[in-house]
Amino acid sequence: MARLWQPGIVLVALLLSIPALTIAGFVFEPSGENWQHLKQTVLPDYLENSALLALGVAIGTLGIGVSTAWLTAMCRFPGKRYFVWLLLLPLAMPAYIIAYTYTGMFDFAGPVQSAIREWTGWRYGDYYFPEIRSLGGAITMLSLVLYPYVYLLARAAFLEQSICVLEVSRTLGCNAWSSFYRVALPLARPAIVAGLSLALMETLADYGTVSYFGLGVFTTGIFRTWFGMGDSVAAAKMSAMLLMFVFTLVIIERLSRRQAKYHHTTNKYTRLPEYPLHGMRAVLAFVVCLLPVAAGFLLPAGQLLAWALQTWEEMVDASFIKLTLHTVFLGLGTALLSVMLALFLAYGRRVLKSRTVFVSIRVAAIGYAIPGTVIAVGVIIPFAWLDNTLDGWMREHFDYSTGLLLSGTLFALVFAYLVRFLAVSLQTVESGLDKIKPSMDDAARSLGYRPRETLKKVHMPLMKGSLLTALLIVFVDVMKELPATLILRPFNFNTLAVRAFELASDERLADSSTAALMIVLVGLLPVIYLSRSIAQSRAGST
Amino acid sequence: MKLKHLVVAALVVSSMSAMASEVNVYSGRKEKLIKPLLDRFTEQTGIQTNLVTAKADKLLTRLKNEGRNSPADVFITVDAGRLYRAKQAGVFASIDNPVLNDAVPAHLRDPQGQWVGLSQRARVIFYAKDRVKPSELSTYEDLASEKWHKRICIRGSSNIYNQSLVASMIAADGKDAAQQWANGIVKNMARPPQGGDRDQIKAAAAGQCDLAVANTYYYGKMLTSKKDKVQLQAARAMGLFWPNQQDRGTHVNISGAGVTKYARNRDNAIKLLEFLVSPEAQKWYAEVNFEYPVREGAEVSELVKSWGDFKSDKLNLDVLGRNNAEAVRIMDRAGWK
Numbered sequence: 001m002a003r004l005w006q007p008g009i010v011l012v013a014l015l016l017s018i019p020a021l022t023i024a025g026f027v028f029e030p031s032g033e034n035w036q037h038l039k040q041t042v043l044p045d046y047l048e049n050s051a052l053l054a055l056g057v058a059i060g061t062l063g064i065g066v067s068t069a070w071l072t073a074m075c076r077f078p079g080k081r082y083f084v085w086l087l088l089l090p091l092a093m094p095a096y097i098i099a100y101t102y103t104g105m106f107d108f109a110g111p112v113q114s115a116i117r118e119w120t121g122w123r124y125g126d127y128y129f130p131e132i133r134s135l136g137g138a139i140t141m142l143s144l145v146l147y148p149y150v151y152l153l154a155r156a157a158f159l160e161q162s163i164c165v166l167e168v169s170r171t172l173g174c175n176a177w178s179s180f181y182r183v184a185l186p187l188a189r190p191a192i193v194a195g196l197s198l199a200l201m202e203t204l205a206d207y208g209t210v211s212y213f214g215l216g217v218f219t220t221g222i223f224r225t226w227f228g229m230g231d232s233v234a235a236a237k238m239s240a241m242l243l244m245f246v247f248t249l250v251i252i253e254r255l256s257r258r259q260a261k262y263h264h265t266t267n268k269y270t271r272l273p274e275y276p277l278h279g280m281r282a283v284l285a286f287v288v289c290l291l292p293v294a295a296g297f298l299l300p301a302g303q304l305l306a307w308a309l310q311t312w313e314e315m316v317d318a319s320f321i322k323l324t325l326h327t328v329f330l331g332l333g334t335a336l337l338s339v340m341l342a343l344f345l346a347y348g349r350r351v352l353k354s355r356t357v358f359v360s361i362r363v364a365a366i367g368y369a370i371p372g373t374v375i376a377v378g379v380i381i382p383f384a385w386l387d388n389t390l391d392g393w394m395r396e397h398f399d400y401s402t403g404l405l406l407s408g409t410l411f412a413l414v415f416a417y418l419v420r421f422l423a424v425s426l427q428t429v430e431s432g433l434d435k436i437k438p439s440m441d442d443a444a445r446s447l448g449y450r451p452r453e454t455l456k457k458v459h460m461p462l463m464k465g466s467l468l469t470a471l472l473i474v475f476v477d478v479m480k481e482l483p484a485t486l487i488l489r490p491f492n493f494n495t496l497a498v499r500a501f502e503l504a505s506d507e508r509l510a511d512s513s514t515a516a517l518m519i520v521l522v523g524l525l526p527v528i529y530l531s532r533s534i535a536q537s538r539a540g541s542t
Numbered sequence: 543m544k545l546k547h548l549v550v551a552a553l554v555v556s557s558m559s560a561m562a563s564e565v566n567v568y569s570g571r572k573e574k575l576i577k578p579l580l581d582r583f584t585e586q587t588g589i590q591t592n593l594v595t596a597k598a599d600k601l602l603t604r605l606k607n608e609g610r611n612s613p614a615d616v617f618i619t620v621d622a623g624r625l626y627r628a629k630q631a632g633v634f635a636s637i638d639n640p641v642l643n644d645a646v647p648a649h650l651r652d653p654q655g656q657w658v659g660l661s662q663r664a665r666v667i668f669y670a671k672d673r674v675k676p677s678e679l680s681t682y683e684d685l686a687s688e689k690w691h692k693r694i695c696i697r698g699s700s701n702i703y704n705q706s707l708v709a710s711m712i713a714a715d716g717k718d719a720a721q722q723w724a725n726g727i728v729k730n731m732a733r734p735p736q737g738g739d740r741d742q743i744k745a746a747a748a749g750q751c752d753l754a755v756a757n758t759y760y761y762g763k764m765l766t767s768k769k770d771k772v773q774l775q776a777a778r779a780m781g782l783f784w785p786n787q788q789d790r791g792t793h794v795n796i797s798g799a800g801v802t803k804y805a806r807n808r809d810n811a812i813k814l815l816e817f818l819v820s821p822e823a824q825k826w827y828a829e830v831n832f833e834y835p836v837r838e839g840a841e842v843s844e845l846v847k848s849w850g851d852f853k854s855d856k857l858n859l860d861v862l863g864r865n866n867a868e869a870v871r872i873m874d875r876a877g878w879k
Contacts, residue, residue: 034867041874103737109744109776117748124749133736214698214736216879224700226599229867230627310769377603384607391611404611408604487600491566491592491613494573502572502595507740507760510770 006357009348012341013360016419019378020243020366026236034231038238042216046238050217050245052135053142053210054200060143061199064292065150066192070180071289073158076274077282083289084155085528090296091148091473092523094480096208097500097516099141101300103212104509106132133213142203144296149202149473150195153431156465157191158184160435176275190434193253194427198473201246201369201423207483208501218242219371226377239374246369250362301520307513315514323494324518327479330410330495334417335425335475339467341418342425346433347459350441351451361426368423372416372483379416379488383407413488420484421477425470432466433459476523496522564590565810568605570598570619571797575831582826583817589810598624605802606631615805616814618660620797621702623709625657626863634800639812645819645837649858650796659796660818661827662834664854665707666792668754668761668780670746681786682711682793685753686726695742695751696727698735699873703757703795708872709865710793713857717868724876735879740764740773747776758782762832762845784852791853795862796836 071077072084090098106112106129113129116122131137161184169179185192207219218238226235277285308315345361367375387404394402406412436459444454460467482497489498496519503512569576573595580591594601598619605612605628617628628634634656642651642658650659667679678689685694697704711720732751742754743764764770764777784792799818801811817823824840827833832846 034871037871037874107737107741107744108750109741109748109772111772114748114772211700212737214734214879220700224870229870230630373600376600380604380607384604384609384611388609388611401611404608404613407608407611408613483600486596487604489594489596491594493594498595499573502574505738506572506574507738508763 005348006352006354009345009352009357010360012345013364016364016367016422018382019375019416019419020363020370022378022381023236023239023370023374024243026233027240029233031233031237032231034225034229035234035237038221038225038234042221043238045216046218046221049135049215050204050242053138053215053217054203056135056139057142057146057203058196058200060139061147061150062192062196064143064147065195066154066185068147068289068292069151069154069158070184071285073155074180074184074275075277075285077277077285079286079289083293086293086297087151087289088148088527089293089301089524090145091152091476092520092527093145093297093300094208094482094497094516094519095142095145095202095206096212096482097304097504097519098145098296098300099138099209099212100504100509100512100516101303102137102141103132105299105303106130135215138209138213138215141209142199142206144292146199146202147292147296149198150192152469152473153191153195153428154188156469157188157431157435160465161187191431194431197249197253198368198424198427200249204242204246204369205371207371207373222371222374239370243366243369247362247366301517304513304517304520307510308517311510312514315511319494320499320515320518323496323499323515324522326493327495327497327519328522330414330417331475331478334414334421334478335471337414338418338421338425338474339429339470341422342429342470343455343460343467346426346430347451347455349430350433350438365423365426367419368421370420372420372481372485373487375416375420376484376487379412379419379484380407383412408488408490410490410493413485413490416484416488417478417481420481421474424473424477428466428470428473429463432463432469436462472526475526479519479523563588563807563810564592565615565807565814566592566613567594567616567618567814568601568614569593569595569617570601570624571595576618578830579818579823579826580814582823583814586817587810587813589813591814599627602628602631602633605633610804612802612804613806614802615807615811616799617802618797618799620663621706621795622798622859622862623702623706623866624863625652625796625798625800626860626866628800629654629656629863633802635803635805635808637801637812637815639816641816642819647836647838649856650798650836652800652860653858657798657800658815658819659798659836659859661797661824661831662794662836662854663796664758664784664792664794664834664852665703665755666758667783667785668743668746668756669783670749670752671779671781673752674781676781676783679753679783679785681789682707683715683723683786685755686723686730690730690753692730692732693752694727694730694755695732695745695753696735696755697738697742699870699878703739704755704873704878705866705869706795706862707755707793708869709862710855710857712865712868712872713861714790714855717872720869721872721875724872724878728876728878743780744773744776747779754780758834758846758849759832762843765845766832782849784850786855787853790857791855794834794854796859797833 068087072080072087104110116127165183165187166179169183174182205219207223210217211220222235222238225231225238345364349357349361383406387407390405391402394400440458441454444458449457480497482501485495486498496515500512500515500519503515567580573593577593580593583589584591601617605614605617617633619625619628629652636655638655646658650662669676669679699705708720708724711723715723739756739760742756743761745751746754761777761782764773767773786792799815801808801815805811819837821837821840824835824837828835828840828842828846832843834842
């Protein structure tokens with residue numbers, strides 16, 4: 001078993017890195033005048049904007065995610081029971097859709113500013129209003145929909161912590177704040193960082209929001225160079241720069257916690273005490289939790305609903321139901337596959353403890369930071385090559401044409417999803433696994449379990465919450481995914497995201513709202529269901 | 543030997559579907575703007591249509607890599623720049639078909655017969671009726687003059703309509719003049735470029751700028767928008783001006799299509815193109831999407847008629863494609879975001 005495991009992991013990693021390697025292959029081709037031109041004109045801007053965007057989103061998601069996670073895990077205040085799952089809702093909202101709705105509402109020509117002008121008689125330039133289509137706007141939009149990654153993982157970590165550690169810190173003289181800063185936060189760090197890196201990778205790969213806001217960042221630059229200038233070499237060089245950026249982030253994080261281990265060292269779990277909050281503190285906690293829910297979900301969903309009420313009759317037909325089913329089926333299938341793969345890889349790393357395995361896994365997960373379109377192209381090229389080579393061989397030897405076996409099939413699409421979203425399930429599964437201390441493995445092994453049985457009978461029940469979380473995030477991510485779906489899908493195959501995007505990009509926001517709302521609604525079901533399971537899956541609870 | 547038979551048998555079964563009477567379409571036009579026509583085509587001819595829609599540039603990448611095994615028979619897209627790219631990529635077959643040649647004027651067809659225009663769209667100037675008199679307007683070139691300082695709304699340089707507009711400026715005035723023009727436009731922008739064509743019209747109506755550059759069909763859609771009052775009012779506050787009527791004419795672009803080089807349903811593909819330039823289909827484009835037909839004498843909607851006749855630039859659209867890369871570089875140098 002173990003003998004086959006390592007080669008298995010390396011093979012999976014290789015397969016999943018085919019798209020990235022295909023793109024990286026372009027880097028070694030000689031660059032033309034376009035590359036010079038880009039370096040002189042727009043590249044420095046792209047670098048600066050991408051870095052600022054990532055930094056802003058990091059601050060935003062950490063601020064919102066960690067504070068709300070702590071409040072809902074450790075404190076008692078009015079409405080807390082609801083906030084536990086309300087705070088997850090923005091996860092169901094695709095970034096490009098929240099950008100459309102906010103622009104629709106707060107743009108200069110939108111209803112809010114128009115009302116202000118009508119009411120006061122001011123004209124353009126007479127008053128200040130934050131420009132929604134700006135770097136700051138993009139940071140806000142992305143933070144609002146991406147903070148649940150941090151919240152979800154941080155809260156799970158806070159809940160899984162042993163109360164004894166916290167109690168000890170209190171007896172050693174920490175007050176509530178310092179035991180948070182000095183004990184709970186460091187203990188939850190792997191989970192928080194895992195959530196943050198998901199948010200950041202998604203930020204760097206985002207295309208819908210930044211292009212709608214007209215920002216010059218790496219993704220928009222790659223698109224423009226590749227498809228606008230038709231220069232795949234220069235575009236691949238930019239993609240490679242982006243990848244290097246992400247890889248450096250990953251390495252820095254891994255190095256910085258090299259010495260530290262983050263397992264909990266005691267088995268004593270009792271019900272977490274909740275710090276009761278009163279008066280102003282309770283109000284403050286309430287507001288802190290309400291704001292992200294309102295801004296990240298209620299407001300945009302309300303706008304979508306208002307639009308959908310106007311247009312749904314024209315938009316819902318037989319094809320609409322079909323594409324909803326397509327979307328759900330694709331999301332579920334991919335999520336299951338992705339979690340199984342993640343478990344295979346993560347557990348392999350734990351058992352084998354080999355450098356090769358470690359590197360392979362990091363390589364396998366790089367796809368999350370690559371924009372969907374780039375991955376799609378990285379899938380099209382090798383698949384078409386394989387198909388055409390096989391076809392040529394068959395023609396030669398059997399005088400028969402096999403045509404395209406993989407290209408243009410659902411297989412190619414699901415493969416692209418796996419490449420793109422493996423990091424999501426992997427991060428979640430790994431951080432769940434990391435919290436189970438190795439002595440558990442040793443105990444199980446010494447009692448005669450083989451690694452696979454240990455996984456099944458010991459680890460999987462302990463990390464049920466993490467597995468469900470991974471399943472949920474991948475499902476929702478696949479459902480929202482747009483660029484790769486657009487280009488790779490088979491004939492006559494639509495998804496909700498495709499429908500919403502086609503209408504919205506035709507500047508028919510109101511018409512697109514029904515499909516957009518459907519994405520949100522379908523995404524809500526697993527969010528709510530799983531948030532309940534997670535609440536019940538605290539280690540040590542019965 | 544036995545294995546060989548099995549393999550062949552399995553593959554025959556798997557490719558049976560290719561034998562039915564059908565035509566496979568890769569479309570850069572959105573589903574809503576092509577599916578109704580395809581359905582009508584199926585009704586008339588009994589030929590089944592299969593459709594994938596996506597961004598044209600990416601579909602082209604797919605088509606190119608699928609090579610001789612690509613299932614696509616027809617590739618449809620908007621903008622001459624993209625048709626040119628497809629032609630350069632060698633995915634089209636040359637078609638010399640009398641029906642197409644008769645229906646579509648020569649400057650809206652590829653010189654080698656690789657693609658044919660299906661509908662025309664004009665990129666024009668819209669002015670805020672309460673702040674600008676149409677007599678102050680004249681040409682695209684004039685938009686770069688100082689009197690429009692910080693008064694123009696226009697979208698970003700990643701947008702292919704703008705790329706093609708600059709490409710037409712290169713063709714008309716030369717590279718250096720086009721660079722000067724782009725520099726002037728950037729100085730005259732009321733705000734950094736953002737949003738789509740409708741957003742420019744809305745911003746001008748709301749007073750953020752006085753002029754907006756946009757395609758006419760967006761204006762048509764805004765004027766007929768029953769549900770979005772903001773759009774309707776914005777469009778009503780704006781007037782449409784046809785630039786360059788005294789010289790080369792207003793810049794027009796097209797949506798177009800070609801038959802793929804390795805099409806397996808070539809005859810059906812040609813039939814589809816013939817249908818798309820037929821009076822019936824041409825009328826549909828004009829009525830549903832407020833575009834201009836390529837077929838001379840085809841009817842347009844009342845609304846489109848109300849905008850008046852105009853002189854269009856007769857530049858062969860192939861040139862827009864050839865100038866595209868230079869246009870992008872010019873915009874980059876000008877700092878056109």
